[in-house]
Amino acid sequence: MNRITATYEIESPVGIAKAAEVMAGEQSxxxxxxxxxxxxxLRARCAAQIDELTITGTRPRASLPSRFSSETYxxxxxxxxxxxxNLGTSLPNLLSTIAGNLFxxxxxxxxxxxxxxxxxxxxxTNPGPAxxxxxxxxxxxxxxxxxxxxxxxxxxxxxxxxxxxxxQTLLDAGIDFIKDDELxxxxxxxxxxxxxxxxxxxxxxxxxxxxxxxxxAFNITDEIDQMRRNLDLLSEYQATCAMxxxxxxxxxxxxxxxxxxxxxxxxxxxxxxxxxRSPDIGISFPVWQQxxxxxxxxxxxxxxxxxxxxEPDTVVAESARSVQEPIFxxxxxAYSAMPVYSSAQxxxxxxxxxxxxxxxxxxxxxxxxxxxxxEGPGAGVVALRQAADAARNGVDIKxxxxxxxELQAAVDTFPETRxxxxxxxxxR
Amino acid sequence: MNRITATYEIESPVGIAKAAEVMAGEQSxxxxxxxxxxxxxLRARCAAQIDELTITGTRPRASLPSRFSSETYxxxxxxxxxxxxNLGTSLPNLLSTIAGNLFxxxxxxxxxxxxxxxxxxxxxTNPGPAxxxxxxxxxxxxxxxxxxxxxxxxxxxxxxxxxxxxxQTLLDAGIDFIKDDELxxxxxxxxxxxxxxxxxxxxxxxxxxxxxxxxxAFNITDEIDQMRRNLDLLSEYQATCAMxxxxxxxxxxxxxxxxxxxxxxxxxxxxxxxxxRSPDIGISFPVWQQxxxxxxxxxxxxxxxxxxxxEPDTVVAESARSVQEPIFxxxxxAYSAMPVYSSAQxxxxxxxxxxxxxxxxxxxxxxxxxxxxxEGPGAGVVALRQAADAARNGVDIKxxxxxxxELQAAVDTFPETRxxxxxxxxxR
Numbered sequence: 021m022n023r024i025t026a027t028y029e030i031e032s033p034v035g036i037a038k039a040a041e042v043m044a045g046e047q048s049x050x051x052x053x054x055x056x057x058x059x060x061x062l063r064a065r066c067a068a069q070i071d072e073l074t075i076t077g078t079r080p081r082a083s084l085p086s087r088f089s090s091e092t093y094x095x096x097x098x099x100x101x102x103x104x105x106n107l108g109t110s111l112p113n114l115l116s117t118i119a120g121n122l123f124x125x126x127x128x129x130x131x132x133x134x135x136x137x138x139x140x141x142x143x144x145t146n147p148g149p150a151x152x153x154x155x156x157x158x159x160x161x162x163x164x165x166x167x168x169x170x171x172x173x174x175x176x177x178x179x180x181x182x183x184x185x186x187x188q189t190l191l192d193a194g195i196d197f198i199k200d201d202e203l204x205x206x207x208x209x210x211x212x213x214x215x216x217x218x219x220x221x222x223x224x225x226x227x228x229x230x231x232x233x234x235x236x237a238f239n240i241t242d243e244i245d246q247m248r249r250n251l252d253l254l255s256e257y258q259a260t261c262a263m264x265x266x267x268x269x270x271x272x273x274x275x276x277x278x279x280x281x282x283x284x285x286x287x288x289x290x291x292x293x294x295x296x297r298s299p300d301i302g303i304s305f306p307v308w309q310q311x312x313x314x315x316x317x318x319x320x321x322x323x324x325x326x327x328x329x330x331e332p333d334t335v336v337a338e339s340a341r342s343v344q345e346p347i348f349x350x351x352x353x354a355y356s357a358m359p360v361y362s363s364a365q366x367x368x369x370x371x372x373x374x375x376x377x378x379x380x381x382x383x384x385x386x387x388x389x390x391x392x393x394x395e396g397p398g399a400g401v402v403a404l405r406q407a408a409d410a411a412r413n414g415v416d417i418k419x420x421x422x423x424x425x426e427l428q429a430a431v432d433t434f435p436e437t438r439x440x441x442x443x444x445x446x447x448r
Numbered sequence: 449m450n451r452i453t454a455t456y457e458i459e460s461p462v463g464i465a466k467a468a469e470v471m472a473g474e475q476s477x478x479x480x481x482x483x484x485x486x487x488x489x490l491r492a493r494c495a496a497q498i499d500e501l502t503i504t505g506t507r508p509r510a511s512l513p514s515r516f517s518s519e520t521y522x523x524x525x526x527x528x529x530x531x532x533x534n535l536g537t538s539l540p541n542l543l544s545t546i547a548g549n550l551f552x553x554x555x556x557x558x559x560x561x562x563x564x565x566x567x568x569x570x571x572x573t574n575p576g577p578a579x580x581x582x583x584x585x586x587x588x589x590x591x592x593x594x595x596x597x598x599x600x601x602x603x604x605x606x607x608x609x610x611x612x613x614x615x616q617t618l619l620d621a622g623i624d625f626i627k628d629d630e631l632x633x634x635x636x637x638x639x640x641x642x643x644x645x646x647x648x649x650x651x652x653x654x655x656x657x658x659x660x661x662x663x664x665a666f667n668i669t670d671e672i673d674q675m676r677r678n679l680d681l682l683s684e685y686q687a688t689c690a691m692x693x694x695x696x697x698x699x700x701x702x703x704x705x706x707x708x709x710x711x712x713x714x715x716x717x718x719x720x721x722x723x724x725r726s727p728d729i730g731i732s733f734p735v736w737q738q739x740x741x742x743x744x745x746x747x748x749x750x751x752x753x754x755x756x757x758x759e760p761d762t763v764v765a766e767s768a769r770s771v772q773e774p775i776f777x778x779x780x781x782a783y784s785a786m787p788v789y790s791s792a793q794x795x796x797x798x799x800x801x802x803x804x805x806x807x808x809x810x811x812x813x814x815x816x817x818x819x820x821x822x823e824g825p826g827a828g829v830v831a832l833r834q835a836a837d838a839a840r841n842g843v844d845i846k847x848x849x850x851x852x853x854e855l856q857a858a859v860d861t862f863p864e865t866r867x868x869x870x871x872x873x874x875x876r
Contacts, residue, residue: 062605110633112693117631244700265544269698300726301722
């Protein structure tokens with residue numbers, strides 16, 4: 021099947037069937053009136069086709085403002101497919117086709133892109149992650165279990181030396197992974213070159229002493245030429261990971277980084293809320309993350325369970341799982357990436373975070389969950405590893421804590437969080 | 449004022465004041481608890497500050513799903529500013545700061561970025577449009593009046609030769625500008641190199657005969673390296689304009705094109721609906737277009753008045769005006785770009801499209817409005833120019849038509865459209 025398939029949840033003042041027809045026309049051979057050159061032969065060869073339509077209900081009011089109005093608005097799912105030959109396997113052009121003008125059509129009063137299926141020939145021109153889970157573990161020196169990470173805080177304001185001082189504390193605590201905040205790239209307060217020099221100074225020293233090269237994800241986000249220079253600087257200092265704010269640079273930016281980078285690519289999704297938060301317009305994470313994996317992201321942020329952000333836990337769970345799923349359902353490379361949990365994470369979220377994946381191939385970032393442990397950050401990291409061990413062995417965290425004092429102190433310190441994984445995923 | 453300022457329309461379960469505080473914290477020095485390194489000195493230097501708060505009302509229900517609930521949801525405007533030194537003048541990093549995580553905060557149940565104000569030092573590292581209106585007119589050979597343009601239809605499916613055949617018809621009709629559809633980039637059905645060769649063949653012949661080099665915006669949208677090759681090919685064939693689907697390539701992609709391009713950059717906004725359509729989450733066009741002009745777009749699509757898309761005419765008008773406004777309100781280069789009207793445009797929309805700008809510095813793209821003229825495309829183009837002349841002279845189109853037969857035929861053929869420019873701009 022050399023077709024590109026996309027499924028949309030839509031609502032329409034003109035009915036699902038008519039709306040899908042307009043969408044298929046607008047995104048392939050259509051124009052406002054059938055013109056001479058739009059022959060039957062051309063349509064047979066190039067028109068998008070409607071593969072499936074499901075009506076799920078009606079609403080009395082339009083969910084989004086629209087030029088058209090109606091007494092009732094039909095809701096449902098529409099699956100549309102395109103011949104690969106219309107556009108080829110270029111991701112930016114895929115975006116123009118599956119997520120372009122159709123969001124603005126007056127014939128839809130709600131539209132979310134909820135699923136895509138790509139022919140595996142996309143793997144021929146899109147490289148996928150260079151490292152993934154195994155490469156990440158190898159770069160650290162053969163790490164086992166979930167990776168325990170943290171984020172430099174405060175997000176902005178620390179000098180390169182202050183940052184390196186905090187990194188030293190975290191290295192001493194036994195951390196696996198540290199990342200810049202998404203707000204800290206190359207601002208005058210903390211210039212990138214000086215930060216890399218200072219931070220890699222302590223990381224390289226620690227690696228020489230211990231054999232463990234803790235991974236620091238430097239935020240290289242910038243214009244293309246500057247990101248290339250940043251990547252070269254990372255190589256010079258034996259750094260192993262580059263972080264990119266994906267929406268801030270765009271898909272071609274991430275791909276340019278992938279082409280030039282000998283480092284693990286840590287994909288931050290700052291700005292994701294714009295794509296996902298409305299139930300009426302947007303793109304689901306299982307769709308969106310496929311594009312970034314194809315372009316080369318090794319790690320992908322998925323929020324945390326019971327985090328400070330607004331995504332329900334069911335969505336976080338689906339997002340985390342999607343990152344590990346194979347991209348193509350008909351063979352081809354898996355292009356699996358590593359889900360990154362973060363935001364207000366403590367020992368309480370690690371068991372459900374592991375359980376929903378069924379494996380240890382994830383990165384668990386905690387801030388206060390490490391730094392605020394009553395016996396210090398070292399005990400904070402140990403407690404998180406103990407929590408992960410308990411989860412792997414299927415032992416309740418409170419029971420496991422009785423034999424593990426660092427975990428017990430964490431259990432006594434951090435308020436138990438409520439993770440809500442029952443129920444359906446809204447707005448998928 | 450070396451601060452970056454952004455205004456948001458927000459709704460909150462915890463009140464506007466508290467929500468703005470969380471937004472300012474999340475996007476600068478904040479973390480979930482005040483930690484040791486977050487000193488008062490650091491906060492004074494780096495914290496985002498709340499410059500203005502306005503409460504505009506309350507709602508009984510949350511507009512967007514949120515982790516937090518309340519009996520009432522306050523709505524209002526919050527203006528937040530950042531020290532330039534936190535991030536510098538990099539556009540991708542500006543995006544992470546003003547349009548990053550804050551869309552996901554549980555403290556807001558609606559959030560739209562409606563205004564920004566940037567220090568003029570942004571012009572030092574962001575080049576702006578290389579051509580703008582004057583450069584565009586010069587590239588065609590000294591064109592006067594609004595530029596009359598069209599889009600190749602059907603969007604996809606024509607071979608390079610068929611495309612060139614249609615271009616010949618349009619050249620004979622006296623058109624100023626032609627563009628590829630946003631769906632037609634470099635697909636196997638119509639490969640970019642062959643299309644450029646065939647189309648520029650007829651355009652160069654026409655230029656030699658007439659002295660008028662009609663501008664063809666070739667859709668170069670692709671990965672960075674391929675876009676560079678596409679730009680080089682355009683130079684080889686004396687083409688004058690490259691079209692880029694902005695959201696599909698991302699801001700760093702457009703900037704990479706600007707750095708490499710000796711051609712006019714035509715900015716297509718496929719996917720714009722995702723950013724704008726919901727009244728509850730998104731970015732206003734007056735904000736969004738500033739980023740693309742800073743990066744280097746010469747032309748920017750703004751939909752058309754009374755178009756097939758769902759944007760109200762008041763929004764289209766505001767968008768078109770914004771593209772011509774100076775970026776910085778305290779001096780610096782204007783970086784003005786050329787608004788592009790398109791979608792279901794005929795002679796009826798040209799007077800209001802001109803009136804709202806007060807000048808002829810726009811590109812007016814019509815498809816059926818040219819091709820379906822009863823006396824053929826040549827008369828279609830002439831009729832549009834006559835409609836523009838009438839508008840410039842303040843003469844009613846129907847009166848002007850009495851003395852201008854091509855316009856009269858268009859008046860008799862195309863149904864009169866209703867443009868609705870009265871009333872306020874919703875969801876700015």
